[in-house]
Amino acid sequence: MAKSSSKAAAAAQSKAPAEDLPNGEGVIIAHHGVTVEVRYTGGERFMARVKRRSGHVVGDAVQLRDGVLKRLPRRTELRRRDAMGGVHLVGANLDVLGIVVSPSPPPPAGFVDQAIVAARSAGLEPFVVANKCDLATSAELVTALRAAYADAVAIYPLSAATGEGLDGLRAFFAADHRGAFVGTTGVGKSSLLNALCPEIDLQVGTLNDSTGKGRHTTTVSTLHCLDGGGELIDTPGFNDFGLVDISAQELSLYFPGFEQGQPGNCRFRNCRHRTEPGCAVNALVAQDRIPAARYATYLEILNDVEADEAQSRSRGRKS
Template sequence: MIVAHLGVAVEVLFDDGERHQVRVKRSSGHVVGDSVLVRGEVLERRPRNTELRRRDGRGAVHLVGANLDVLGVVVAPRPLPPSGFVDRAIVAARAAGLQPFIIVNKEDLDGAAELTAELRALYGASLPVFSLSAKAGVGLDLLRQFMAEGHRGAFVGTTGVGKSSLLNALCPDLGLAVGELCEARGVGRHTTTVATLHSLAGGGELIDTPGFRDFGLVDIVVDELIVHFPGFEQAMMVRCRFRDCRHRAEPGCAVTALVEKGALAEGRYQAYLDLLSEIENAQDEARRREWKN
């Protein structure tokens, strides 16, 4: 299994516990979590069970990890997540067959209690929300118990939310570099530069990924958004009149009916509409590229 990607080489963990580096091209497509057959300096990748991808602000697609089953979305009161970041990560995880969960780090900072309460109100009915302080070592036990169920996952979050501090707290022998926030800009500095996989003492595995500020969706279609958008679970129990309902202004829409009754918050509905427009625009752009080709 590939346990580290170093750019021009990967580190492979063999079944007998040995570790070796194998040179690869930067464009090889290999990613941490991949199961591979090694023949000399040649890697043959076995089929992936799952893969998580994201699109950056320039439109480039990045593989976050392979053969995961959970995804931790890490947020903090400083820096706050960009608008739509949490929703995009949750939709991407669910569409890829992963179970998402949320971690509110830096619970000792001002505003953390309010952020946790807000996120639990928005997402707590459909996925786990953990509140902790990696730096102070507080609130980690529930997260350890969750990962010890045999999960392999990754943490995603914007730069500066404390993913490396969290991994250091869960794996004390790692000693990953930890950066400070740039106070003038209110954003963090990148400390993780390569992706690595680590085994937790109590069970479970985590991939440490470089920080990023964008989590654009990749190849997510409208039908997937409708099924996986957090907050629509109740609406999915009631059928809309039309099977292809996009929950805008169609008659007999179960979602808009919930909004009108106050059972679905206007803010949650607007967040869905924003993502819906984003995905529709991406699909239209993809069709235009196909026509040009």
């Protein structure tokens, strides 16, 4: 079919069973239960019906041949855990995960580390967004973030409110990155999505909205193109509930700051970097190349993660 040239034409949708749609390849940009919206490589968009538990997710690459919608293999999968402990797929084929923090409310202890580990174990490149840099208290947070993470991940201090610093983030996404944001309620994720991608038009909460729930009117996961390039996935429920728990093994492999000792330089492949002989991380700590404070943070999180794992095992819930 002819390529749509105008934006309006590209946005035109036809709701049709898959058998009525032209052959082509595309990506799922919205998921509404039994229908998915597919954006073809040429820019045309169609709604196609799928089975209720088809397993399709936003970001999936699909191929439509003679009425059959076939999902292509995924590069990455990002998952979240809901309040009831259920695990859900958030999106497919993401490249980057933005970990959003702010001076107010500040990130919970260990939040950034755990999110970095979760992103890396899912095959995504994590980066940190320090939002609300218009606030006076931001400088202290940014200094602390740089001290802890500058060697491990990119850090973008910015203000979704004033627009300061947003261009750096836009340039990052322009390298054809597909990403999502994660962060606790109130740090400004919706504001940031709106600033980057005004078509999204999300509701922005207030900090005294204690639950943070019910503000998000849409329940549909969507994939948005950014004007300068790159894509953002917005999945209601994911942003505030956060990532699937990390394992002790993942923590020891992917903890930010341990990169120089990794991977596989320890004598034992399953080294947890405590007191094992031949531990590459311990050697770096001894040489002050990993700051003692960072190592102490790692041990604290490791203890928590192992306690959670032991508890789950004793309940027989988790592998």
